[in-house]
Amino acid sequence: MFTARSAFSTIGRRAFSVSAQQNSKVTVLGAAGGIGQPLSLLLKLNTRVSDLALYDIRGAPGVAADISHVNTASKVTGYDPAPEKLKAALEGADIVLIPAGVPRKPGMSRGDLFKTNASIVRDLAKAAAQHAPNAKLLIISNPVNSTVPICAEVFKSKRVYNPKRLFGVTTLDVVRASKFISEVKGTDPANEEVIVVGGHSGVTIVPLLSQSNHPSIDGAVRDALVKRIQFGGDEVVAAKSGAGSATLSMAFAGSRMADSLLRASQGETGIFEPAFVESPLYKEDGCDFFSSKIELGPEGVKEIHPVGKVSPYEEGLIEIALKDLAEDIKKGQEFVKSNP
Numbered sequence: 001m002f003t004a005r006s007a008f009s010t011i012g013r014r015a016f017s018v019s020a021q022q023n024s025k026v027t028v029l030g031a032a033g034g035i036g037q038p039l040s041l042l043l044k045l046n047t048r049v050s051d052l053a054l055y056d057i058r059g060a061p062g063v064a065a066d067i068s069h070v071n072t073a074s075k076v077t078g079y080d081p082a083p084e085k086l087k088a089a090l091e092g093a094d095i096v097l098i099p100a101g102v103p104r105k106p107g108m109s110r111g112d113l114f115k116t117n118a119s120i121v122r123d124l125a126k127a128a129a130q131h132a133p134n135a136k137l138l139i140i141s142n143p144v145n146s147t148v149p150i151c152a153e154v155f156k157s158k159r160v161y162n163p164k165r166l167f168g169v170t171t172l173d174v175v176r177a178s179k180f181i182s183e184v185k186g187t188d189p190a191n192e193e194v195i196v197v198g199g200h201s202g203v204t205i206v207p208l209l210s211q212s213n214h215p216s217i218d219g220a221v222r223d224a225l226v227k228r229i230q231f232g233g234d235e236v237v238a239a240k241s242g243a244g245s246a247t248l249s250m251a252f253a254g255s256r257m258a259d260s261l262l263r264a265s266q267g268e269t270g271i272f273e274p275a276f277v278e279s280p281l282y283k284e285d286g287c288d289f290f291s292s293k294i295e296l297g298p299e300g301v302k303e304i305h306p307v308g309k310v311s312p313y314e315e316g317l318i319e320i321a322l323k324d325l326a327e328d329i330k331k332g333q334e335f336v337k338s339n340p
C-alpha cells in the first residue's frame, strides 16, 4: 500500500544515499609509495570519495599537492609523519587503506617481509583503532596472511574489533586470474570471473577454475594456469629487477575493492568481492581467516559464501593452502601477543 509514510521513507533513503555519496572520507597510509601514489590518483578519480587523506612517513604532502590539481570535486590533504597528523588523517575516515611497508625483491617470498612490515602494520593499526575504529580497514601490506591477523589482534586489544570491517586485499589475485584465463582461452577478460580462495601468497592462493566459465580446463594447461595465478606476483618482481613488486595493477585492484565497499555502504546490493576476512569456513583447520566470495553491505562483510563444489584437484590445493595459511595466521597473532 502506498502511504505518505512510505513515500517519505523513500525520499529519506534517497537523501541519505546522496549525502553519503558526497561525504566519504578515504585515507591511505603509505600514500607516497609505489602502490600508494597510483592508488591515491585512482581514488581522486572516484566521485564517491569526497575527502582523500594521504599519509606517509615521507613525501605525502607532495603527492597530495600533485593529485589535488586533478579537476574532480574531492578535497585532498597530505600529512607529514607525526602522531597528531596521523590522527587528523584518520579521524572521520570511512575507509582506510594500508599499503605501508617494504615490497619484495627478487628471490624473496612475502613471508620474508614479515620482520619489517609486522611492526609497521601493528603501529598503524593501533592508530586506526584509536582514531578510526569504525572505518573499514583494507590491508594491502604483505604478508597479508599475517598482517590481517595482526590488525585483528590490535583491534581486539583496544576492544574495538568488528570482523565485518577488516579486509585483506586479495583483489589482485582475482584480477590476475581473470586476465590469465582470458589469455589461455582467447576471450575478453571482462567476461571472465574466477573465484580465488585461501590466502594471498604462493600456494595459499587457490583459483577455482571448476567454477569459472571454463571448468573443463585440465592437465598441463590447468596446472600452468594455476601456477601462474599463484605466482603471478613473481613475474612482476623479476621484471622490475629489484625495483619492487606489483604497484600499478595493485593500485587498480585496491581502488576496485575500495569502490565496491563504497558502493555497498551507499546502499547498492549484489556486490561481491573475494577478500581475506575472519571466516568460519576453516576455523577447525586453524585458519581463523580465509578468503572466499564475500557479499559486501553497508557494514562491510554482509555474507561469507562457502567455497562450494570443487574438483578433487582443487580439494588437494585447498588442503595444501590450509597448512601454510594456519602457520601464517598464527605467526601474526603471536607477534602481537609477544610484541604488543
Ligand code: NAI
Pocket (backbone or CB within 6 Å): 029, 030, 031, 032, 033, 034, 035, 036, 055, 056, 057, 058, 099, 100, 101, 102, 103, 104, 113, 117, 120, 124, 139, 140, 141, 142, 143, 144, 169, 170, 171, 172, 173, 200, 244, 245, 246, 247, 250
Ligand atoms: P613502497 O616501498 O614503494 O611504498 C611503501 C610506502 O610505505 C613508502 O612510501 C614508505 O615511506 C611508506 N611507509 C613505510 N613505513 C610507514 C609507516 N610506518 N607509516 C606510513 N607509511 C610508511 O612499496 P609498495 O610497492 O607500495 O608496496 C607496499 C606493500 O604492499 C608491500 O608490503 C608489498 O608487499 C604489498 N603488496 C601487496 C599486494 C597485495 O596484493 N595485497 C600486491 C603488491 C604489493
